[in-house]
Amino acid sequence: xxxxxxxxxxxxxxxxxxxxxxxxxxxxxxxxxxxxxxxxxxxxxxxxxxxxxxxxxxxxxxxxxxxxxxxxxxxxxxxxxxxxxxxxxxxxxxxxxxxxxxxxxxxxxxxxxxxxxxxxxxxxxxxxxxxxxxxx
Numbered sequence: 001x002x003x004x005x006x007x008x009x010x011x012x013x014x015x016x017x018x019x020x021x022x023x024x025x026x027x028x029x030x031x032x033x034x035x036x037x038x039x040x041x042x043x044x045x046x047x048x049x050x051x052x053x054x055x056x057x058x059x060x061x062x063x064x065x066x067x068x069x070x071x072x073x074x075x076x077x078x079x080x081x082x083x084x085x086x087x088x089x090x091x092x093x094x095x096x097x098x099x100x101x102x103x104x105x106x107x108x109x110x111x112x113x114x115x116x117x118x119x120x121x122x123x124x125x126x127x128x129x130x131x132x133x134x135x136x
Contacts, residue, residue, distance in 0.1 A: 075110030076109040085124025085135070090110070090116050092126070102125065 006010030075094055083091040089102045105113050110127030118124050 074108065077128075077133065078131055079109065080107075082124060082126065082133055084133045085116060085118050085126070087118070088116050090124055090126050 048072050080092045080095050081094075083093050083098070085091075089100060092101060092107075099107065099118065101107060101110075101113050103113055105114060107113065107128065110126070110131050110133070113128050115127045115128060116124065117127075118134070125135075126133040
């Protein structure tokens with residue numbers, strides 16, 4: 001009976017490994033290659049080296065715009081424009097700023113806000129201890 005047993009053919013060992021036969025495996029391999037190549041390129045560029053002093057000197061030649069603080073001006077009630085009023089809060093604009101006000105907030109020129117009211121015509125009324133604003 002031992003002679004009746006046939007040997008099964010051996011598996012073909014020239015196939016690709018299982019992880020490389022799926023789309024996820026191929027994309028993982030491609031990502032790993034990109035990371036390796038990118039890291040190598042960065043290392044070559046980083047160490048390819050120019051002198052640090054030379055890079056700083058080149059930056060000194062380029063003017064960099066810097067914000068300039070204007071003179072502080074005293075804001076008056078007439079400087080505010082009502083942008084919008086909605087459910088107890090209002091947005092007010094000045095020449096240089098946009099502010100949100102609610103009851104209890106202190107604003108120069110208005111004092112402490114005591115009420116913020118939406119009107120039926122779509123406008124609003126902001127009442128402070130020093131002044132009131134109303135949309136027209």
